Amino acid sequence: xxxxxxxxxxxxxxxxxxxxxxxxxxxxxxxxxxxxxxxxxxxxxxxxxxxxxxxxxxxxxxxxxxxxxxxxxxxxxxxxxxxxxxxxxxxxxxxxxxx
Ligand SMILES: [Zn+2]
Numbered sequence: 001x002x003x004x005x006x007x008x009x010x011x012x013x014x015x016x017x018x019x020x021x022x023x024x025x026x027x028x029x030x031x032x033x034x035x036x037x038x039x040x041x042x043x044x045x046x047x048x049x050x051x052x053x054x055x056x057x058x059x060x061x062x063x064x065x066x067x068x069x070x071x072x073x074x075x076x077x078x079x080x081x082x083x084x085x086x087x088x089x090x091x092x093x094x095x096x097x098x099x
Contacts, residue, residue: 005055006032006087009039009047012070015079019043023080030087040080043073047084054086 011027021040029036035044050060050069059066067086072079 004032004088005051006030007051007054008085008087009036010083010085011080012083013081015072015081016077018078019073019075019080020078040073040075042075043071043080043082046071046074047082050084054084 007030009029009031011023011025014023014025019040021038021043023040023043029039039047050071053060054067054069060069063069067089069084070081071084072081
């Protein structure tokens with residue numbers, strides 16, 4: 001349905017410790033229209049443009065699963081890699097949702 005959006009962000013790798021949000025591998029955040037509580041705001045800055053792309057129906061050509069994309073927090077004091085997943089896609093409507 002147009003306008004529906006749901007995303008999952010998962011911490012996949014902590015390359016260098018020091019994230020002020022204290023993220024650990026496996027931390028997961030699901031969100032739709034609101035900001036994900038507890039997610040590093042610097043990371044969210046990097047994640048949000050990709051969320052917008054998914055919301056507009058984009059598929060990520062360089063990713064094996066085109067409904068996922070990997071992005072690192074731009075905070076130079078720590079390196080945390082996140083996976084952003086689009087849970088509402090054209091072919092699978094909320095397939096992954098726990099709701
Ligand atoms: Zn961070």
